[in-house]
Amino acid sequence: MRFLKIEKLSDLKTVREKVTFLAGGTDIYPLLSDGFLENEIFCDISGIENLKKISIGKKEIKIGALVTFSRIRQNSVLSHYAGALVKAAGEVGSPQIRNRATIGGNVATASPSGDSIPALFVLKARIKTNKRTIPVEDFFMGVKKTVLAKNEIITEIILPKNKMFSDFVKVGPRKALAISKVSVALAVKKKNNIAEEVLIAFGAVAPTVVRARKAEQFLTGKIFSKDNISKAAEIAKGEISPIDDFRSTGKYRRSVAGVLVARILEKAI
Amino acid sequence: MDSVGKSFVRKDAASKATGAALFTADLKFPEMLFAATIRSPKPHIKILGIDDAKAREVMGVVGIYYAKDIPGENVVPLVFMDYPFLAEKEAKFQGQPIGLVVARDINTARKAVRLVKIKYRELRTVFDPLDAMKKTAPKIYGRDNIFKKFIVKKGNTKSAKPDVEVEDVFTTNYQVHAYLETQSMVAVPQPDGGVNVYGSMQCPFYVQDAVKKILGVPYNKVKIVQQTTGGAFGGKEDVPSIVAGHAAVLAAKTGKPVKLIYTREEDFQAMSKRHPGWAKIKYGAKKNGKIVSCEVKYILDGGAFSTLSPIVLWRGTVHAAGPYEIPNVYIETYAVATNKVPCGAYRGFGQPQIAFANESLIDILAEKLGMNPLEIRRINAIKKGGRTETGHKITGSIGLDKTINLAVKSAGWNRKWKHPSSKSGSRRYGIGMATSIYGVGLGAGGKHLAKSGSFVQVEPDGSVLVAVGNTEMGQGARTVLSQIAAEALGAPYEMVDLMATDTSRVPDSGPTVASRTTVMSGNSILNACKSIRKRIDDTVRKMLKAKGRVIAKDGFYHIGGKKVSYANAIARAWADRIHLTAAGWFRVEGTTYNEKNGQGDAYFTYTYSTMVAEVEVDVETGEVSILNFVSAHDIGKAINPKLAEGQIQGGGLQGIGYGTCENLVLENGKILNPNFTGYIVPTAVDAPPIKPIIVEEKYKGGPFGAKGLGEPPLICAAPAVANAIYNATGKRIKSLPIIPEKLVC
C-alpha cells in the first residue's frame, strides 16, 4: 500500500502508475480495514481546491467532485434547481459521513444504492472528467463498474439549470446510517396540472440505477390525478425485478417501490 | 442516607468522556507481539492437514501454533467440557479457532492468517435445532445433539378444564451484543513461569480458570486484571476465556507480551450471541380471564458447543410461563447443538425469547376472551402470597401490580387503547404492553457461584480503597458499589473508589452477570465495612467519651448530641494503629429447587417489570416508528436513581432493536452480515423517548433493600413493541425481529 498526494489537477499528468483516488475516504476506509486494497496505490485528491466549488451559471450548475453532501444539503440555490439532489444529500449516512463523503466519490463508487445517483438521473446530470463529459445514464456499467478509464478523474457534475419539481425518497433499515433497500427520484415539468415531462429513477433495485420509462411515458401528457398516479405506480413497479439479499427481499423492494412512486408523485400534484 | 439513593455522577464519567480511560487496545508493553486467529473455513470439517509454509515466510511472522502446542489442557472450562481452545481433528462451526499466528505487527499477523491453507473434508451439517433433534441428524454433541433438557411440572395441566385455549409457535433470531469494543486481551509472561492477563471482560475468574487450564500452571501464577471494558452485555462472560487462553499460550511460547484483538467481523463470526429460540406455547383460561394452565415446549439453538447454554436455558425454563400465577404448568425445554456459532450469555439470558412467546400469546388470549390486554394481566399477575411456576411462594418485595399501574398511567393506556379493527389509513397508531418476572442473581442454576468477596481499606486521610470480584463494564458498578461502601462507613462518597478488578486482590467471586453485582458485591462490601465500622465506632466513643450507638451523618459521627468529623475519627484511629482494613465475604445459601420436577425456590428474589410501547406503523412500507416507550421496574431500592434510569433506557433500546431491526442472516452456517453495515442496531435517531419508572418494594436481603436491574429492562421490550404493532395493524408477527419485510409481504 502506498499513498501519493496531488494538490492540483494538472499534477495528475505526472502520475505514471495506476492509482485509486482518495477523496473523503468513506467508501475506501471500510474496504481497507477488511484487508482489501492491500496492494493499492492511493492518490489523495482531497486537497484539490478547484474541485470543491459549486457554481451557478446562466444555463448550468456545476458541482465540483469534491463537494461534500453536507454542503449540497445546505445550498439554498441548489434546493431551487435540484431538489432531488439536495434531498438525497440529506439522506446519506449521518452528519459525520456527510461532512466527508463527496459527490464524486458517490458516483465513482457506482453502488446501486448510492443515494445521489437516482437524483442525478432525473436531473439529467452529466459527469465531467479530465478527459470527457458523459451523460449520467451512460456512466454506469454494473455494480461498482463505470466507464472511467485508468486514472480518469471526475472533476464535476453538471446539471442543466431547470426549474423542475424534483424529489427523492428512500427506504432503509433505520433512520440514519442506512443503505437504501429501495429509493426513488422524480423530476416533473407541469403545465396546468398536466405532465409535460416526467422522469422517474429507482435506486437499489437493479445492478445500476434504472429509469421507469414506461411509467414516465404513461404519465406524460396526462393530468396528475390520483387515479393516474396509482396507475403509474403500478406500471413502474412492473418495470423492475429486484433481487433477494440479506438486506431485504425482491418482493418487498418491488412492493415498496410502487408505494414510493405513488407517494412522490402525489407530492408533485 | 448520605450516599445511597443519590444520583452521583459516575466515577468513570470524566475519564471516559476525555478519552483518558485505558482500554486494552491502549496498552503497550516492551517487545509486545500481535496475534491473529486461523479459523475453520466451513461449518463442519474433518481437518486433513494444514499448509502454512507461505504464512511462515511472511516477514515479521514469529510463530504459528496449533492444538498440539498447548502446554496444558485443550478445553475451555465451562459447564461442560466440550469446547477446545483450538480444534484438533474436527471443526464444528465456520469460524472455529484452529490455529494462532503471532507476529511483530497486527497487519502482518492477519495477512499471514489469510495465507494459511487448511486441507479438509466437509462433513454433514445440521443448522436447524428441530432438525438436529431428529434421529437421522448428524451428531455434533453426544448421541442426540441435546446439551440439556429441563422440565417444570406444577399441578396437572391435563385436569385444568379451561373454557378457552390458545396455542401458537413463536420464534426469535440471534442477537449480537454489538459492544463498542471487540474482544481484546494482552498476556504478559512473568519470569516465574506465570502470566498476567489484561483485557476486556466481565468475569475475571472465568478467565483465570481458562488460563490456568490452557497453561497447566497453578492459580497463584495467573493474575487477571480487567481493563476499562467497552461494553459487554453477556458477550464478555464466557468467550473472553478463549481469547485470553490464546493470548496466554502465545505469551508462554514466545516469552513476549502478546496482544490479541478481534476484528469486528471475526467477533461477529465466532463470539457468542443470544440463542435463536423456538417455542410452542399454550394457555388455557376460564371465561373470567383467569389462566388455569400453561404448556410450553421451548428449544434454544445452542450452536456447536455447549458453552453456557444449559444455564441460559434454565433461566428461560423457570420463567417460561410468564409473571402470572398459574396453578397447572408443564414446561419442557431443550438446548440443542447445531453447526453454527456457539451461543451464550446475552442480557436477559434465555428469557427474552420466551417472553416474546408468552407475552404475545397472552394478548392473543385476551382478544379471544374479548378482554383488554391490561385487564388480563391485572387478573393473572402474581401477587403477594402467590406462587411462581416453580412453586416459590412470594412473601415480600413484589411490585408487579405497581409497575403495571404506573406504566399504563404514564402512557395513557385507557385513553389510547382501541381495538385494531378501528384503525385505518396508511400510518396507524398502536399501543401494546408486556410484563415480566426476573429472578435476581444466579439462583439454583448457578448456586455454586453464589459467593462474593471484597476488600475495603480506609487510608490515613480517610480515602477508601475498595476491591471486589465483580466488574465495571459500563453498568455503573464502580459508582454504585462506592456509594454502598461510603454509606456503610460513613465516609463521603467522593473519598471512596473501586479499583480495577484483579484476581490477585479478592478471591473468586463468581461472574458479573445475572444482575447480581449490586446485591452480591454490595452485601460483601457491607460485610467488610461492618467490621471496620465497629473499630471506627470504638474510636469515636473514646474520642467523644460517650457510650451508645454511633450514627454516621453529613460527614460526622454522632453519639447523642456530640459529634466528631469523619476525617478526625479516621486520623485518630490510624494514630492509635487501629486496623481499618477488612475482607468481606457473602454467600447465598442453596435454594430449594429440585431439578427432577422443576419445583422449589428458583431464586432468592425477583425483579418485576412492565413496559408499554406506542408505535406508528406505515402499513405500506412496513416501517415502524416507536413514538413513546414506558418502562417500569420494581428494583427494591435504587442506590443511584440516575444510573438505574440509564440502565432502563439502554436496555429498553436494546430490546427495541431486538424486536424490530437486529437481524443476523445466516446461509448454510455462514453469517452474511458480520458487521454494523449489515447488522442493524438502532441509532440515536431511532431511539424513542424512554420513560423510566422506578418502584421500590424493598428486599430485606439486599443492600439497603436493592434487588437487581441489569437485565430486566431488555426482557419484555420486544413483545411490548410486537403487541403495539398488532394493535396498530391487526397483524400478529410471530417471529423476531419484526422487520418491515414481514409486515408488508
Ligand SMILES: Cc1cc2nc3c(=O)[nH]c(=O)nc-3n(C[C@H](O)[C@H](O)[C@H](O)COP(=O)(O)OP(=O)(O)OC[C@H]3O[C@@H](n4cnc5c(N)ncnc54)[C@H](O)[C@@H]3O)c2cc1C
Ligand atoms: C457509515 C457509512 C454510511 C454511509 N451511508 C451512505 C448512504 O446513506 N448513502 C450513500 O449513497 N452512501 C453512503 N455511504 C457511502 C459513501 O459515504 C458514499 O458513497 C460517499 O459519497 C463516497 O465519497 P468519498 O468522498 O468518501 O469517496 P472515497 O471513499 O474517497 O472514494 C470512493 C471511490 O470513489 C473513487 N473516487 C473518489 N473520488 C473520485 C473522483 N473525483 N474521480 C474518480 N474516482 C473517484 C475512489 O477511488 C473510490 O474508488 C456510507 C458510508 C459509510 C462509511
